[in-house]
Amino acid sequence: TKLASVLAFDLGASSGRALIGELLPHTGSGQPKLKVTEIHRFPNQPIAVHGHLHWDILRLLQELKTAIRKAFQEGYAPQTFGIDTWGVDFGLLDANGELLGNPYHYRDPQTEGIIEELVNLIGKDSLYEQGGLQFMPFNTVNQLYAMKKAASPKLTAASTLLLTPDLLAYFLTGEKVCEFTMATTTQLFGPKEQKWNTALMEKLGIPSQIFLEPIHPGTRIGPLTPEVCEELDVPPIEAIAVGTHDTESAVAAVPATGEEEFAYLVCGTWSLLGTELERPLVTPEAMALDFSNEGGVGGTYQLLKNIMGLWILQECKREWDEQGDGVSFAELVLQAERAEPFRSLIHPDDPSFYAPSGMIARIQSYCRETSQTVPLTKGELARCVLESLALRYRQALEQMEALTGQSFNGLHMVGGGIQNELLCRFTANAIGRPVWTGPVEASAIGNMLMQLVALGECSSLQDARQLVAASFPIETYDPAQTDEWNAAFETFKRLSEPQ
Ligand code: LFR
Numbered sequence: 001t002k003l004a005s006v007l008a009f010d011l012g013a014s015s016g017r018a019l020i021g022e023l024l025p026h027t028g029s030g031q032p033k034l035k036v037t038e039i040h041r042f043p044n045q046p047i048a049v050h051g052h053l054h055w056d057i058l059r060l061l062q063e064l065k066t067a068i069r070k071a072f073q074e075g076y077a078p079q080t081f082g083i084d085t086w087g088v089d090f091g092l093l094d095a096n097g098e099l100l101g102n103p104y105h106y107r108d109p110q111t112e113g114i115i116e117e118l119v120n121l122i123g124k125d126s127l128y129e130q131g132g133l134q135f136m137p138f139n140t141v142n143q144l145y146a147m148k149k150a151a152s153p154k155l156t157a158a159s160t161l162l163l164t165p166d167l168l169a170y171f172l173t174g175e176k177v178c179e180f181t182m183a184t185t186t187q188l189f190g191p192k193e194q195k196w197n198t199a200l201m202e203k204l205g206i207p208s209q210i211f212l213e214p215i216h217p218g219t220r221i222g223p224l225t226p227e228v229c230e231e232l233d234v235p236p237i238e239a240i241a242v243g244t245h246d247t248e249s250a251v252a253a254v255p256a257t258g259e260e261e262f263a264y265l266v267c268g269t270w271s272l273l274g275t276e277l278e279r280p281l282v283t284p285e286a287m288a289l290d291f292s293n294e295g296g297v298g299g300t301y302q303l304l305k306n307i308m309g310l311w312i313l314q315e316c317k318r319e320w321d322e323q324g325d326g327v328s329f330a331e332l333v334l335q336a337e338r339a340e341p342f343r344s345l346i347h348p349d350d351p352s353f354y355a356p357s358g359m360i361a362r363i364q365s366y367c368r369e370t371s372q373t374v375p376l377t378k379g380e381l382a383r384c385v386l387e388s389l390a391l392r393y394r395q396a397l398e399q400m401e402a403l404t405g406q407s408f409n410g411l412h413m414v415g416g417g418i419q420n421e422l423l424c425r426f427t428a429n430a431i432g433r434p435v436w437t438g439p440v441e442a443s444a445i446g447n448m449l450m451q452l453v454a455l456g457e458c459s460s461l462q463d464a465r466q467l468v469a470a471s472f473p474i475e476t477y478d479p480a481q482t483d484e485w486n487a488a489f490e491t492f493k494r495l496s497e498p499q
Contacts, residue, residue, distance in 0.1 A: 007078035008447035018067030021448035040067035082242035087185035092158035106138035131187035132293035140186035165244035178212035184295035242450035249446030267417025274304025298461030315359035335379030390426035414442035428477035
């Protein structure tokens with residue numbers, strides 16, 4: 001017998017997953033445990049058309065439906081479901097509740113140069129003060145301002161803006177909501193005031209009436225529509241607003257059960273290195289180091305740095321695959337391991353690594369321009385990326401310590417990226433402290449946790465983290481080769497900080 005059964009959808013920038021979470025009663029003296037089973041996985045590929053990059057949102061909806069049907073066909077009978085996705089992106093609805101065009105992908109080139117324009121218009125200090133976010137080209141405010149500048153008829157016709165997870169929940173339930181953690185990725189939500197920044201919207205010509213009042217994770221949204229139930233032959237299970245921003249769901253699943261502050265790294269396409277706070281830290285120092293303050297679950301704020309992440313390697317791999325010279329990640333990592341250490345380093349956050357395509361050439365020209373040996377083979381390129389990421393993590397961790405005045409005795413790593421054991425090992429070496437890894441499916445698990453909170457099965461975020469610690473194995477990587485890594489860190493720091 002189960003105490004509860006829930007369904008989590010976790011959509012990342014390259015794939016989506018549906019997982020069932022079953023809360024099992026404790027046996028003997030043990031605690032209840034969460035059992036997680038993946039029931040469906042699908043690719044999520046952006047589509048380029050006429051110079052724009054889009055998400056295939058209806059295809060994603062179709063995959064969600066397939067998973068709901070599958071869940072019941074396979075006998076799971078989840079009581080509720082929750083959706084989490086990457087941040088910042090959105091769809092616009094017209095007055096009849098229909099979607100206006102395909103949502104843009106956050107790497108759409110329309111946001112090129114927009115940060116600079118907004119900084120000129122509003123002032124950097126003021127923008128940071130008002131939004132508390134790292135200056136990332138994809139922030140929703142930049143996307144909306146780009147649309148405004150392009151006189152997009154979609155923007156004029158829009159009645160409602162729904163961020164991606166809310167949009168998918170709306171397709172399935174008919175309910176329009178705005179979940180808080182996603183709202184805080186827009187740069188249009190004031191972290192201090194805890195309100196939409198209508199003054200900034202008005203100044204930029206972004207319609208303010210399209211934004212809904214945020215609701216908090218753990219809130220019920222509503223059941224599947226009768227049409228969806230009939231189409232899929234399933235009962236009207238209810239959607240829960242979870243930490244719908246994948247990063248925040250992942251942070252909820254960090255198995256930090258002590259009293260002290262902890263540092264984490266959510267490792268996927270992006271690397272998010274951060275720490276949990278009770279309130280946002282919007283200071284000139286945080287702005288100078290370009291850290292984000294993002295709303296988390298359970299009334300937390302997350303001070304975090306968005307690092308370019310495994311995206312750089314994913315793009316190299318895609319290039320080799322497309323050239324018919326395909327290679328698995330496991331093989332790439334093996335070749336990286338055999339390559340010579342510290343031959344060439346990049347600054348992962350250099351803007352030249354942001355856009356899709358041509359990644360291998362861009363890494364090589366970065367190394368050429370910084371007078372380093374140019375990596376040529378797959379192993380050399382992969383090693384260069386992985387070592388550079390690990391060194392960047394150390395830099396960000398130290399910056400975070402300077403900002404918060406805390407010191408961290410290790411780093412929790414969660415998310416798909418921890419399957420790359422070399423990266424975990426390099427990270428422990430680079431930071432000179434232990435790295436604790438797990439769980440891999442952190443976003444989906446964090447998503448489930450907030451459903452369990454809504455169902456009354458977990459009482460708090462602390463309670464939920466205990467459940468994670470009791471249910472999933474955690475591995476430890478102890479630091480080694482500290483001298484070599486310290487020397488490499490000095491070289492890394494000399495690489496110019498991207499602007
Ligand atoms: C990670 C993530 C990051 C966000 C980036 C783009 O998947 O959600 O938190 O900055 O994707 O949305």
